[in-house]
Amino acid sequence: MSGHVINRADQELPQSRYDIVVIGGGVLGLAAAFYLRKFAPARRVLVVEQGGIPSEEGETHFSPALHHHFFPDEGDRRRARWWSAVLADFQHESGVSVALKNVFSRVRYVTSEPSGVEIARADPAAFRLAKAAEFRGTMVEKFVTFDDDAWLAVDPDGGYGNAEAAALHYGHGAVALGADLCLNARAAIDRSGEVRLDRLTINNRMQIETARQTRVQTGMLILAGGAATGALIEHQLGELNPFQRYYAQFPRIDHAPGFSLAEDGSLDCPVVSTGDFTFRPHLDGALVIPSALPPDPDGYKPTGGRLMGVNVGLRKELITRLVNRMESIPAFTLPTLNLGKTCGNLRGAWEALTPARRPEFRRVPDLDAYALVGGSHGFSLGPAVALELAARLAGRDDLPWD
Ligand SMILES: Cc1cc2nc3c(=O)[nH]c(=O)nc-3n(C[C@H](O)[C@H](O)[C@H](O)COP(=O)(O)OP(=O)(O)OC[C@H]3O[C@@H](n4cnc5c(N)ncnc54)[C@H](O)[C@@H]3O)c2cc1C
Structure with a gap:
């Protein structure tokens, strides 16, 4: 019953x-x-x-x-x-x-993380190893910079x-x-x-x-x-x-020229992980998902930080991480990267x-x-x-x- x-x-x-x-x-x-x-x-x-x-x-x-x-x-x-x-x-x-x-x-999950590549190498029946050159000219290239000879691991069921x-x-x-x-x-x-x-x-x-x-x-x-x-x-x-x-946040990269869309209007891209950042399609753009931060102390109140003199919703620790990766992650230099004006209008939650x-x-x-x-x-x-x-x-x- x-x-x-x-x-x-x-x-x-x-x-x-x-x-x-x-x-x-x-x-x-x-x-x-x-x-x-x-x-x-x-x-x-x-x-x-x-x-x-x-x-x-x-x-x-x-x-x-x-x-x-x-x-x-x-x-x-x-x-x-x-x-x-x-x-x-x-x-x-x-x-x-x-x-x-x-x-x-099930859009596939592509990672440049050495641990992922190792797991894929050990289990070729479940995963695929691909030379990075295979992804030249695809959306993947917007989220991770690589040498043509580098290995990427692909989980077709991710x-x-x-x-x-x-x-x-x-x-x-x-x-x-x-x-x-x-x-x-x-x-x-x-x-x-x-x-x-x-x-x-x-x-x-x-x-x-x-x-x-x-x-x-x-x-x-x-x-x-x-x-x-x-x-x-x-x-x-x-x-x-x-x-x-800790308080997790996800900036969004809004649709930008060069973003290709699937038939249903969503970004035509697998999930792409570089270890400290992962990107996943979200409508016609992408969500930026940073890997976990250390725990926040009791009483921490989420607040945004400042980037180039401007208040943004993204917290200070993630701004630092993002700035460090600007050269290696092309999408971080797009004008459509949306860091929110305040913490309240950037997607985020306690994890x-x-x-x-x-x-x-x-x-x-x-x-x-x-x-x-x-x-x-x-x-x-x-x-x-x-x-x-x-x-x-x-x-x-x-x-x-x-
Ligand atoms: C920002 C973020 C990103 C994540 N990304 C991923 C990911 O990419 N992949 C992945 O595998 N996992 C991810 N996770 C983890 C995954 O989403 C969570 O582990 C999972 O959703 C947790 O579910 P839950 O039921 O434990 O908690 P919750 O979904 O938080 O549910 C707990 C519920 O308890 C209720 N509650 C709390 N206290 C009380 C109370 N005293 N009385 C009554 N109700 C109460 C709350 O209202 C809430 O609805 C992420 C989590 C977060 C926060």
Whole structure:
């Protein structure tokens, strides 16, 4: 039987006790709920999300969702392959059809990174090594400068996805399998095994306020609050927080003369990675995706910097990196490079950083709770890690990629 979606503050929850409460309705929390119901249909599961589905607050909303298979760890490559198969037919995986259909654009992923080239060399059946000369005269040349003899690694199954579409599939799929979903409810936790829900509403001054509070008993908690998970652990449970975060930003290169477009009007270009910057088509232009910065200190407030005496939205550390690469990345000299006038009008979001810089779940000490955090590869590898957590809680050890 389907679960319930509770989205108004005056709606009662169908139950006051759940076996598992998942805090956070981003792609990882929803994937965990989906696989929990799939593997252990007798367990009562509730997902609590402070916004809607897809939420406009978390990492999933802002993620450029790059996906490739250049992972040094063989197990991660298998997880990424499994995810590629899911992305190719999400309706089959989730059992539901959702309105956002463009869940993955398989445009190829080209990297000049030595580690990627090494992985491609070791596995010629999965990847292709190409002499850089092959890309002369193509869009790739706008994003990376190379000698003709240099090797580039090509992942034919790579590209970029739509993390929100994936979250929607998992969300609808979880409800179809019987999970309850409580939206517009901010969860607070302590060590009692009880979750307090601030049921949110919008007042007539268009401010979000708490309409009422609801308490839910749970046997197990999954903390999947994205970049907020560290604060949940530290401030609400008083545990040392293993997760950090930094404020990520993505400038856009708007359409420029010489940019070629595919039939659907999007930039006709694979994802191109140079290591510290990756470029992906975004409508008729490209998104610039810097690799992760070091963690920001507590209390850091995102602010823009100054470039050649002009205020821009891009933060100082990324301006420095961009200036250092101006000679080797032709697109950085285009007049259509859009760094925003202020931080607020440049696309950006808090990104969780895990200690190993890959998605993970870990037990919160002395509590029936797991933290489930994506971090930098949370789109590519996170759903597999959510599935692993669900399988562990359901007592299963057969994983679909093994
Ligand atoms: C800028 C950026 C770029 C990225 N690029 C890539 C990439 O190219 N490739 C890749 O593989 N991965 C990438 N990632 C990582 C990937 O997108 C994330 O790991 C993934 O989306 C995380 O999903 P999540 O469900 O863990 O978190 P989120 O999507 O952040 O979801 C957490 C949810 O919890 C809710 N929440 C938080 N606290 C509470 C509370 N107390 N009560 C109720 N609800 C709460 C929030 O509203 C939010 O909706 C990127 C991430 C970011 C931020």
